[in-house]
Amino acid sequence: xxxxxxxxxxxxxxxxxxxxxxxxxxxxxxxxxxxxxxxxxxxxxxxxxxxxxxxxxxxxxxxxxxxxxxxxxxxxxxxxxxxxxxxxxxxxxxxxxxxxxxxxxxxxxxxxxxxxxxxxxxxxxxxxxxxxxxxxxxxxxxxxxxxxxxxxxxxxxxxxxxxxxxxxxxxxxxxxxxxxxxxxxxxxxxxxxxxxxxxxxxxxxxxxxxxxxxxxxxxxxxxxxxxxxxxxxxxxxxxxxxxxxxxxxxxxxxxxxxxxxxxxxxxxxxxxxxxxxxxxxxxxxxxxxxxxxxxxxxxxxxxxxxxxxxxxxxxxxxxxxxxxxxxxxxxxxxxxxxxxxxxxxxxxxxxxxxxxxxxxxxxxxxxxxxxxxxxxxxxxxxxxxxxxxxxxxxxxxxxxxxxxxxxxxxxxxxxxxxxxxxxxxxxxxxxxxxxxxxxxxxxxxxxxxxxxxxxxxxxxxxxxxxxxxxxxxxxxxxxxxxxxxxxxxxxxxxxxxxxxxxxxxxxxxxxxxxxxxxxxxxxxxxxxxxxxxxxxxxxxxxxxxxxxxxxxxxxxxxxxxxxxxxxxxxxxxxxxxxx
Numbered sequence: 001x002x003x004x005x006x007x008x009x010x011x012x013x014x015x016x017x018x019x020x021x022x023x024x025x026x027x028x029x030x031x032x033x034x035x036x037x038x039x040x041x042x043x044x045x046x047x048x049x050x051x052x053x054x055x056x057x058x059x060x061x062x063x064x065x066x067x068x069x070x071x072x073x074x075x076x077x078x079x080x081x082x083x084x085x086x087x088x089x090x091x092x093x094x095x096x097x098x099x100x101x102x103x104x105x106x107x108x109x110x111x112x113x114x115x116x117x118x119x120x121x122x123x124x125x126x127x128x129x130x131x132x133x134x135x136x137x138x139x140x141x142x143x144x145x146x147x148x149x150x151x152x153x154x155x156x157x158x159x160x161x162x163x164x165x166x167x168x169x170x171x172x173x174x175x176x177x178x179x180x181x182x183x184x185x186x187x188x189x190x191x192x193x194x195x196x197x198x199x200x201x202x203x204x205x206x207x208x209x210x211x212x213x214x215x216x217x218x219x220x221x222x223x224x225x226x227x228x229x230x231x232x233x234x235x236x237x238x239x240x241x242x243x244x245x246x247x248x249x250x251x252x253x254x255x256x257x258x259x260x261x262x263x264x265x266x267x268x269x270x271x272x273x274x275x276x277x278x279x280x281x282x283x284x285x286x287x288x289x290x291x292x293x294x295x296x297x298x299x300x301x302x303x304x305x306x307x308x309x310x311x312x313x314x315x316x317x318x319x320x321x322x323x324x325x326x327x328x329x330x331x332x333x334x335x336x337x338x339x340x341x342x343x344x345x346x347x348x349x350x351x352x353x354x355x356x357x358x359x360x361x362x363x364x365x366x367x368x369x370x371x372x373x374x375x376x377x378x379x380x381x382x383x384x385x386x387x388x389x390x391x392x393x394x395x396x397x398x399x400x401x402x403x404x405x406x407x408x409x410x411x412x413x414x415x416x417x418x419x420x421x422x423x424x425x426x427x428x429x430x431x432x433x434x435x436x437x438x439x440x441x442x443x444x445x446x447x448x449x450x451x452x453x454x455x456x457x458x459x460x461x462x463x464x465x466x467x468x469x470x471x472x473x474x475x476x477x478x479x480x481x482x483x484x485x486x487x488x489x490x491x492x493x494x495x496x497x498x499x500x501x502x503x504x505x506x507x508x509x510x511x512x513x514x515x516x517x518x519x520x521x522x523x524x525x526x527x528x529x530x531x532x533x534x535x536x537x538x539x540x541x542x543x544x545x546x547x548x549x550x551x552x553x554x555x556x557x558x559x560x561x562x563x564x565x566x567x568x569x570x571x572x573x574x575x576x577x578x579x
Contacts, residue, residue, distance in 0.1 A: 001052070001053065001054065001055065001056065001057055001058065001059045001060065002049050002052050002053070002054050002059075002060055002063065003059045003060050003061065003062050003063065004045055004049065004062065004063050004064065005062050005064060005098070007040055007041040007064055007098050008041045015100045016095065016100075027092065027095050029522075029525070029526050029529060030092065030522065031075075031096070031518055031519060031522040032092045032093070032095045032096035033095070033096075033525075034518065034521055034522050034525055035068065035072075035096040035097075035518065036095060036096050036097075036098060038137055038138070038141050038521075039068075039134055039137060039138075039518070040064055040068055040096070040097065040098060041064070042133060042134075042137050043064055043067045043068065043130070043133065043134075044067075044126065044129050044130065044133050045063045045064055045067065047124070047126060047129060048063055048066075048067060048120070048121070048124075048126060049063055051120050051124070061109060061113060061117070062099075062106065064097070064098070065097040065098070065099060065106075066109075066113075066117050067121075067130065068096065068097045069083065069087055069093075069097065069109065069114070070117065070118060070121060070511065071130065071134075071511055071514055071515070071518075072086070072093065072096070072515075073511075074492065074508055074511035074512045074514075074515055075491075075492060075511070075512065075514065075515025075518060075519075076492075076515070077491075077492050077493035077512075079498065080111055080114055080115070081111075083114060084108075084109055084110075084111060084114065087107070087108070087109050088107050088108050088109075094107070118507075121507065122503050122504060122507045123503075127506060127507040127510040127511055128510060130510070130511065130514060131324060131510050131511070131513060131514055132347055134514050134517065134518075135320065135321070135322060135347070135349070135514075135517060136347060136348070136349075138318065138320060138517055138518075138521050139320055139322075139349060141521075142318040142320075142521060142524060142525075144308055144318050144320045144349075145308065145310065145317075146308050146320075146322060146344065146349040146350065146351055147351060147352040147353065148308065148309055148310070148311075148351065148352070148353050148355075148477075149306050149307060149308050149309065149322060149344070149351035149353070149354050149355070150306070150307060150309055150354065150355035150356065150477065150478050150480065150481045151304065151305065151306040151307075151323075151336070151337060151340055151354060151355070151356050151360065151481070152304075152305060152356070152357065152478075152481040152482070152484075152485065153302045153303060153304050153305070153327075153333055153336065154302065154303050154305065154485045154488065154489070154494070154495070155294065155297035155298070155300055155301070155302050155329060155495070156300055156301050156302065156303055156326075156494055156495050156496075156497060156505070156509065157291075157298075157299065157300040157301075157495065157496055157497070158288050158291055158300065158301065158497050158499060158500045158501070158504075158505050159288075159496075159497060159498050159499055159500055160284075160285040160287050160288040160291060160299075160500055161285065161287075162285075162298070162299055163284065163285050165220060165256065165275075165278075166208055166211060166216060166219055166220060166223065167208065167209070168252065168256070168283060168284070168285070168286070169220065169223040169224065169227060169252065169256070170199065170205055170208045170223065171205075171285070171286045171287075172227070172245075172248050172249055172252050172283070172286050173199045173223075173226060173227060173230065173249070174199050174200065174205060175245045175248065175286045176230065176243070176245040176246055176248065176249055177191075177196065177199055177200050178200070178245075179243060179245040180240070180243070180245075181200075183239075183243065184239060184240065187234070187237070187239075187240065191233075195226060195229075195230075198226075199226075217272070220272045221271075221272055224253075224256070224257050224270050224271070224272050225270060227249055227252060227253055227257070227270075228253060228257070228259070228267070228270040230249055231246075231249050231250060231253055232267060234246060245286075248283065248286055248289065251283055251289075252283055253270070255273075255278060255279060255282035255283060256272065256273055256278060256282065257270050257271060257272055257273060258270070258271045258272075258273055280292060280293050280294065280295065280330035281293070281328060281330050284299040285299070287500060288500040288501060289501075290328070290500075290501055290502035290505075291328075291329070291500075292328040292329050292330040292331075293329065293330060294329040294330055297329060298329075299329070300329050301326055301327065301328060301329050301502070301505050301509075302326075302327050302328070302329045302331070303324060303325070303326050303327075303494070303509045303513075304323070304324065304325045304326075304327060304333070304336040304340060305321060305323070305324055305481070305484065305485070305488065305513065306321070306322055306323040306324075306340045306344065306351075306354070307319055307320060307321045307322060307481065307484055308320050308322060308349075308351075309355075309477055309480055309481075311477060315523070315524065315527040316524055316527050316528050317524065318520055318521055318524045319480075319484075319520060320349075320517055320520070320521075321484070321513050321516055321517050322344045322347075322349045323340045323343050323344050324509060324510055324513040325339070325340065325343075326502065326505055326506040326509050326510070328502075332359065333357075333359040333360050334359060334360060334362050334365065336360070337354070337356060337360045337365045337369070337376070338365065338368050338369070338372075341354065341369060341372055341374055342372075345372070350372075350374070351374055352373065352374060352375065353374065353375045353377060353474075354369065354374055354375070354376050354377065354378075355377050355378070355474070355475060355477060355478035355481075356376065356377070356378040356478065357378060357379070357478065358378060358379045358380065358381050359381075360376070360378050361376065361378030361379055361380055361381070361462075362381075363455050363458055363459055365378075366378075366458070366462070367458075377471070377474050377475055377478075379463075379466050379475070380459055380462050380463045380466070383463075388438045388440070389406050389435060389438045389439050389440060390440070390460040390463070390464065391440065391452055391456060391457045391460040391461070392457075392460040392461040392463070392464035393406045393464075394406065394450075396457075400454065400457070401414050401416075402414055402421075402423050402450070405425060405433075405439070405441075406435050406439065407429075407433040407434070407435050407439075409425060409426065409429045409430070409433070411423045411424060411425050411450075412424040412425060412426055412447060419453050419454050419455070420451070420452075420453055421450075421451065421452050421453070421454070421457075422449065422450075422451050423449065423450040423451075424447040424448070424449055425441060425447060425448040425449075425450070426447065426448075427443075427446060427447055427448060430443075430448040440452075484516075487516060488512065488513070488516055491515065491516060491519055492512035492515050492516060493512075494508070494509055494512045497509075
């Protein structure tokens with residue numbers, strides 16, 4: 001049965017009056033006050049409640065409190081045991097989640113409930129829905145200007161060991177043998193005793209960590225043969241083929257080894273690939289099959305983060321993370337820009353200008369962003385020599401045709417075929433030109449020729465514009481996203497997660513981004529409060545003075561004048577005006 005409370009309707013009597021004025025003020029200024037006031041009642045409980053029956057079953061935990069707990073766990077980087085303790089005893093959590101009762105049914109959540117609710121959110125993909133809803137609430141509440149944004153990526157790691165190639169081979173074989181023994185004991189008993197003794201026990205596995213570097217290649221060859229033998233031994237067994245651990249054996253053989261076949265097409269021999277031939281999306285750890293490898297940052301995942309920014313250093317302006325997406329670490333940043341812009345535009349937070357580094361600044365991204373009404377401010381890959389002239393130094397008309405070279409000479413002809421341009425210059429003019437050695441034109445039999453594509457012209461123009469004051473003034477704000485990545489990790493611990501697998505990693509990274517937005521919004525809200533508090537303080541002081549004056553004046557009248565029952569002043573009741 002579904003249990004949901006109405007958190008929008010106010011209370012006739014304040015249930016939190018026991019906090020007192022000062023503690024209540026601290027509570028309202030904290031993240032708990034913001035969460036209670038802005039976020040809790042807007043959580044997407046309707047989508048979450050579809051997993052439960054309205055009529056049958058045991059009553060659920062209050063669903064708003066459950067979703068709020070999942071967000072707070074990732075925001076504060078807590079383990080499951082720590083989360084249960086905070087939910088049970090922390091008054092700040094109770095205030096944020098609107099838990100007023102001290103009854104155990106409302107203030108206690110068992111670990112199984114926490115695990116089950118988290119699995120439901122991950123399975124239904126509600127982490128993205130939560131991020132979109134909370135982001136929209138904060139953007140509206142704090143009047144966020146999304147016209148200027150910046151994007152970057154950060155490398156993160158799941159809860160897995162960093163393995164070399166030897167350990168990958170060993171762990172893959174060990175995982176298969178353990179599962180085979182559990183599921184198909186009769187097949188496990190047919191294996192050679194030497195192989196079982198070598199790979200099954202943890203004590204035997206530890207011997208592979210002592211392999212000398214000089215013996216690494218020989219050890220890999222032996223491991224590849226054992227892996228190959230296992231793959232061939234059960235290649236015709238349907239029950240073993242359906243095992244995920246056997247699929248890992250086939251994957252490692254394909255990615256790490258070269259298998260030669262006989263004339264009949266049957267696998268015959270195996271050899272280990274060189275390290276350079278192993279693909280970047282190869283298996284990095286049998287315990288996390290979704291993790292990949294980046295040559296610069298190593299094993300794991302990467303998170304694309306786009307946020308708003310302002311040029312003014314104003315504490316009352318909220319810089320909001322508007323997009324977060326988890327990707328395999330080997331994926332290039334060049335493919336992340338357009339999906340990020342589309343995602344933000346679909347939610348009404350689309351930018352007009354985006355700052356990014358050179359990895360995002362491909363010509364295709366510039367052209368697509370321009371069609372979407374977005375200006376991409378990003379340097380081009382590579383650098384041109386300062387002493388040489390580029391295509392950007394040639395003067396063109398509005399049709400894109402070159403009308404004058406850097407030396408001031410007009411071309412003899414300009415031919416265009418599809419996207420390719422062929423421009424001819426007079427032989428005598430180019431021969432006598434003082435810029436001849438720096439010019440990109442090439443000498444022919446009768447003329448000097450300049451051949452280029454429209455794309456090359458666009459890139460050269462962008463590269464030249466990077467040295468202008470306008471570009472430098474805009475691009476200097478991109479560096480602020482590095483502080484966001486540091487804040488993302490410092491506040492929420494995103495770079496080292498407790499989970500494995502793409503879905504679980506995406507869930508944690510997304511909810512931690514919500515946490516960063518909540519922390520930032522709390523700081524902005526706190527900065528906005530003093531002006532209101534000071535105004536309230538002045539009003540209180542003014543009313544207090546009026547009250548004291550009115551009280552004193554009333555006492556003076558009561559002491560100086562006595563009234564008879566019939567309201568007539570007697571001879572002894574003359575008013576005294578001087579005290």
